[in-house]
Amino acid sequence: MIENALSGVRVVDLSRILAGPWCTQNLADLGAEVIKVERSGTGDDTRGWGPPFVTSKDGREKMSAYFTCCNRNKKSVCLDFKNEEDRKNLLRLIESADVLVENYRVGTLKQYGLDYESVRTINPSIVYLSITGYGQDGPKADRPGYDYIFQGLGGLMSYSGRAEGEPGAGPLRAGVAVVDLTTGMYATSAVLAALFQRNQTGKGAYLDIALLDVAVAMNANQASNYLVSGAPPERTGNAHPNLAPYEVFKAEDGYFILAVGNDTQFQRLCNMINQPDLASDKRFCMNADRLQNLAALREILAKAFIHVPRKEWGARLQAQGISWGTVNGLGEVFDDEQVKHREMLQTTHHDQFGEIAVVRNPMLSDPHSRQKKLQPMPALGEHTKEVLATINRSTDL
Numbered sequence: 001m002i003e004n005a006l007s008g009v010r011v012v013d014l015s016r017i018l019a020g021p022w023c024t025q026n027l028a029d030l031g032a033e034v035i036k037v038e039r040s041g042t043g044d045d046t047r048g049w050g051p052p053f054v055t056s057k058d059g060r061e062k063m064s065a066y067f068t069c070c071n072r073n074k075k076s077v078c079l080d081f082k083n084e085e086d087r088k089n090l091l092r093l094i095e096s097a098d099v100l101v102e103n104y105r106v107g108t109l110k111q112y113g114l115d116y117e118s119v120r121t122i123n124p125s126i127v128y129l130s131i132t133g134y135g136q137d138g139p140k141a142d143r144p145g146y147d148y149i150f151q152g153l154g155g156l157m158s159y160s161g162r163a164e165g166e167p168g169a170g171p172l173r174a175g176v177a178v179v180d181l182t183t184g185m186y187a188t189s190a191v192l193a194a195l196f197q198r199n200q201t202g203k204g205a206y207l208d209i210a211l212l213d214v215a216v217a218m219n220a221n222q223a224s225n226y227l228v229s230g231a232p233p234e235r236t237g238n239a240h241p242n243l244a245p246y247e248v249f250k251a252e253d254g255y256f257i258l259a260v261g262n263d264t265q266f267q268r269l270c271n272m273i274n275q276p277d278l279a280s281d282k283r284f285c286m287n288a289d290r291l292q293n294l295a296a297l298r299e300i301l302a303k304a305f306i307h308v309p310r311k312e313w314g315a316r317l318q319a320q321g322i323s324w325g326t327v328n329g330l331g332e333v334f335d336d337e338q339v340k341h342r343e344m345l346q347t348t349h350h351d352q353f354g355e356i357a358v359v360r361n362p363m364l365s366d367p368h369s370r371q372k373k374l375q376p377m378p379a380l381g382e383h384t385k386e387v388l389a390t391i392n393r394s395t396d397l
Contacts, residue, residue, distance in 0.1 A: 003369045006032035014102035016044045021070040022184025028073035029361040040078040043380040076378035092391045103131040116206045125204040127194040135210035147177035154215020159233040183214045244290035251310035255327040268320045273304045343370040350376035
């Protein structure tokens with residue numbers, strides 16, 4: 001059980017939007033005390049990114065569904081570091097912290113004495129994480145940027161989308177902010193490594209995580225394909241660049257994903273659809289051949305699959321040991337028997353907003369952790385008095 005692994009760790013969260021908050025929510029889920037510092041009046045930009053909204057019981061307050069996805073288990077404190085008294089309170093809070101996370105443009109926090117070099121003078125052991133679009137140095141370091149920009153700049157969109165010549169051809173972004181989320185996960189790992197190192201050496205650390213770096217790293221096998229061959233990967237729609245057949249097909253009642261991992265599985269597939277000769281066809285007998293003749297293979301399989309319900313195809317594929325899965329809407333996702341068994345859908349209760357549905361952190365997978373009571377995402381400034389009273393008491397001592 002790791003849900004309290006970071007108990008006693010205090011995180012000052014100066015980040016907004018998604019990448020930083022995703023990281024700090026991970027830390028909070030692992031037991032850290034995360035204090036989210038926000039602007040009075042507006043707070044994190046994503047509080048207003050809706051509809052849809054969660055509305056308070058009295059109807060006066062709204063909290064966007066977007067905000068709820070990455071801010072549970074945190075405390076909200078309103079401080080304006082342009083105000084000298086608030087800045088001093090923030091510095092006292094930072095002095096008591098183990099980790100600071102921020103995602104301001106390069107140089108912004110230095111104006112207020114909140115950059116790493118300034119902060120380390122009052123807290124030498126702090127782990128200071130900066131998340132920016134392009135990193136702390138280089139010719140583009142001063143540019144702002146959102147996830148969408150980096151899906152393009154990092155190369156992901158160059159091979160995502162329908163192939164040239166097909167209807168709807170052109171680059172596509174992922175339907176969720178994959179660079180932000182992956183940056184949040186890399187940042188989480190970096191913070192945990194820095195805390196582990198600090199336990200060994202007593203020294204803090206400065207962590208410079210850039211969305212562009214993450215987007216480049218996310219290319220994974222596509223990057224390796226390019227670096228080995230020199231040929232940029234092309235858009236292949238739902239097809240895999242290295243395996244075939246490995247894509248979406250339409251059954252009688254909906255779409256499913258077929259993932260054939262080797263030549264033996266392909267032979268079993270051909271027998272299953274009563275076309276055993278396909279496995280010995282020189283166009284298809286080896287994986288490399290199938291990739292070269294994918295259009296012809298796709299047409300044959302599409303005709304074979306279209307007249308049978310996908311549940312039946314699933315049973316047949318399962319019996320053959322071939323991986324498959326339905327293309328689900330989110331209603332089907334949360335109704336899935338395995339998703340229910342793993343208790344991925346959970347709720348948290350806020351006195352002002354009532355019950356709020358959330359998705360369980362996949363890191364907390366053991367049955368005990370699944371039952372852990374989640375603290376709700378905070379109303380703006382909900383914990384200001386509580387937290388400031390704590391640091392003022394410690395200062396008096």
